[in-house]
């Protein structure tokens with residue numbers, strides 16, 4: 402059989418209504434997600450490890466900020482389900498969907514479900530607040546975020562309080578995130594984890610994404626890292642008074 406004919410048959414086969422395991426989460430989004438989880442654990446561990454680890458803690462924080470900037474770009478110019486425009490965020494839809502969380506009915510959504518989209522926005526917002534406040538605070542002894550000199554002592558104190566409280570909220574949100582994934586697996590028999598690893602879900606062909614647009618993502622990642630590097634490099638020099 403000629404090769405062209407064979408390829409045509411293969412494509413026709415995959416476009417029947419039953420669908421197959423096809424790409425929905427692009428590679429850049431998956432890398433973003435696991436790097437974000439890694440930075441969360443790294444920031445947490447380094448914050449617990451004592452003041453000698455504060456530089457490392459700040460580096461994890463900068464990496465988290467660069468990831469957030471990347472995710473904003475990717476939410477605007479990424480693939481179909483990574484785009485924020487694909488998130489169904491209406492409060493009415495959410496209220497309708499909450500009771501469904503308990504039922505055994507699968508969500509069957511190719512991208513984020515309604516509750517998943519809300520959870521995504523919540524987690525990204527909490528990480529942004531966490532890393533954003535970190536830029537302005539100090540431990541009052543050795544280390545300070547790069548923008549600590551631009552705020553008064555009382556503002557820095559207030560932001561340090563937010564950094565502290567928001568971390569507890571972020572921890573709770575991550576715990577809920579993991580519990581929700583376990584719940585979906587147990588109650589709904591819906592495996593959300595493997596698609597976040599290899600990108601594929603069983604969906605109809607018209608719901609799959611054609612490619613990961615990795616080239617575009619690399620450009621977005623370079624710009625995100627450059628922006629955060631500039632933010633850190635352009636920070637004001639701390640004066641002696643800030644430390645003593």
Ligand code: HEM
Nearest residue numbers: 444448459462463465531532535536538539540546565568
């Ligand atoms: C998502 C990223 C981040 C997480 C999860 C995180 C988490 C934490 C936690 C749990 C603490 C201990 C708070 C306490 O015990 O009150 C802490 C302290 C601190 N963080 Fe972060 N942080 C992040 C980003 C940053 C960034 C970007 C900076 C600065 C560039 C920063 C600077 C600091 C400093 C200076 C302290 C010490 C404050 C003190 O001892 O009062 N953090 N952070």
Ligand code: HEM
Nearest residue numbers: 434437438441513514517521524525528575582593594597
């Ligand atoms: C080992 C720990 C983790 C596992 C197993 C995990 C698993 C997952 C899975 C399966 C999804 C897809 C959910 C869906 O289908 O709607 C997801 C999405 C997400 N997770 Fe996690 N996660 C972990 C840790 C974290 C942490 C620590 C954070 C943040 C600090 C986080 C933030 C997110 C975000 C923001 C999304 C949405 C992805 C996007 O569209 O940007 N995850 N996670």
